[in-house]
Amino acid sequence: MKYSGQTRLLVAVDCIIFGFDGECYKLLLIQRGMAPEKKKWSLMGGFVQPDEHLDEAANRILKKLTGLEQVYMEQMYTFSQPDRDPVERTIAVTYVALIDINKYQQQISEEFHAKWFPLNETPQLIFDHNEIVSKAKSWLRYKAALHPILFELLPNKFTLPQLLALYEDLYETSFDKRNFSRKVLSTGLLIKQKEKEKESSKKGAFYYKLHKKKYKDGFQTFLNFVAKPENIL
Amino acid sequence: MKYSGQTRLLVAVDCIIFGFDGECYKLLLIQRGMAPEKKKWSLMGGFVQPDEHLDEAANRILKKLTGLEQVYMEQMYTFSQPDRDPVERTIAVTYVALIDINKYQQQISEEFHAKWFPLNETPQLIFDHNEIVSKAKSWLRYKAALHPILFELLPNKFTLPQLLALYEDLYETSFDKRNFSRKVLSTGLLIKQKEKEKESSKKGAFYYKLHKKKYKDGFQTFLNFVAKPENIL
DNA sequence: ACAAAAGTGTTACACGTACACCCATGG
C-alpha cells in the first residue's frame, strides 16, 4: 500500500565537517565528481537510501570521506529551496560534524579530491552550499556558547592555550586567559596531566584530558562558556 | 535532466501547534481523515508539493487548519525512521508554531475535527508523533530559556501575572514574582498600558504590550529569561 | 641575559536570589 498521487523527492544529506588545526577553523570540502558543476567545490553529501535513517546516511557519508566513525555529528537544518539543485529538486538535510583534524585519514579521501580550507578562505561552492556553511558557522557559535562541544575538535590531550585559541578563533575576539582558565577548570571537566606540550613554547604547557563521564553527563547542561554572548549570531 | 538510479521519498511537513489558555499549554491535534489509523489523533501535516519550500508547506498547512497566517513558526527537526509511517517511507520535517489561542478560528478547523488538548493530557498519537511532541516540548523549553519567544502565545495586551503563569507552566516550577517582573521589565521589551485587566482579580492587573521594535531587534539576543536552566531538557 | 609564552590572585561591580509587606477592589 502506498500513498497515491503524491510527489516523491530526492533527499540528500550534506555534511559540514569542521576541524581545527591549532591556528584556525577548517572546513573539509570535496571536488564534485559528477555533472553539473563538476570540479567545483562542494560539501560532502549523498542521497538517502531507501531504508536508511538520515543519521545513518550522514555517518555513511562521513566515513566514506574521512574514514572516521563515531564522531560528533548533529542534524542542523533542512534546506528546501525548490531550485537549489538545478538538475532536479532535492531536499538537503544537513549535519554538522566536528572532528579532530589530526585523526583525519587523508589517503582515503584522495578519491574525492578532498581538501581542508581555512574557514575564511572557502571557495565558491555549488548550489546553496555557501549559505549552508554560513548557517553552520552560526549554529556552531550558538551551540558552543552553551555546551562544551568544542572539545570534539581537539585531540585527546590538549593544553589550555590551545583551548583558548579555539574559543577566541570561533568568536573572533580575545578572552582574558586568567578568567578563561578559571572558568573552564571550575567545570571540573578537565583533568590535568603530568606531561607538558613543549612544541609551541619554551616553558611548555600542561596537557589536560577530558573527564569523560562528567563530559557526557553535563553535555546538555548550560555552561555559559562564553562571557557575553551578545555577538554570536 | 535528472539524477538517475536514486530513490525518491515522500516528504511530509508536520506542525506542532502550541497554544496557551492562561491555565496551561495546549496542543492542537486533528483526527486523521485517511487510512490507516483513521480517526486516531495526529499532528496536522501534509506532503510537500513539487515546487514548494518547506516553510511554505508548513504555512499552508497551518493556515488550512487554523485560518492563521504570519504566526511564529520555526523548523525544528527532521525525522526519518524508515518505518515511521507503515504505509510508505516518509520523511517528516517538523515545524513548531506558537499561536495566540484566542485568535484561533475554530469554524475553519471543523473539517479536520481539530481539538486543543492540554499538553499533559494528550492522547495516543499516530506513528512517531508522540515522540515528536515530546521533542517539541524540550525544544520550546530550550528556546524560551534564551529568547523572548513565549510572547507569541499571548494576546496583544497581556498582564505580568499571565506572563508569569506562562513561564511557570512551561518549566513546571514557580518563580518569585518580584524577581520575575524586575527581570522582564529590565529588558525594556514591555510597555505598560493604562488599562487594567479586571476579570481575574479584584484589584486588576495592568496590561502590557510588546515593544515591537525592540522585540524584533533583540530576538536573537540571549536573554537568560529562566533563572537556573539546569532542568530544562 | 633576554625573549616568549605559561601560569597565577585580588578586587570591584553587577546580577541573581531570597524574602515580607502594603495596596486596591469586589463581594
Add this chain to the structure above:
DNA sequence: CCATGGGTGTACGTGTAACACTTTTGT
C-alpha cells in the same frame, strides 16, 4: 471589612570582569 490577588524594595551572596606580575626555559 475582609479576602483575594497585584504590586513594590532591600540586603546578601555569587559570579563575572578587569587587571599585572612571576615563572620557565630555549637560544
